[in-house]
Amino acid sequence: MSLQPIVFVAVIASIIFLLLIVGTPVKSIRFIGQGLIKVIIGAVFLFFLNALGNQAGIHVPINLTTSVIAGILGIPGVAALAAIDFWVL
Secondary structure, eight states: OOOHHHHHHHHHHHHHHHHHHHHHHHHHHHHHHHHHHHHHHHHHHHHHHHHTTTTTTTTOOOOOOHHHHHHHHHHHHHHHHHHHHIOOO
């Protein structure tokens, strides 16, 4: 009994299709998880900025917008928020 070429191609195609279907939700969950971790890290950065910048009169509120900016941009984003608070507000 030999494996027909059409059966072989159908099995390979169904395995690839199954992997694409299963892999898609995992990638989106990973992307959302990484985003949440960045927002939390941004909030921690802002907490330390507020704790250390209190003597210089710098206070950046910790909310979702500032946490996202600090989380995505990192230290330069925190510095930009501090500069905006210091010179603009």
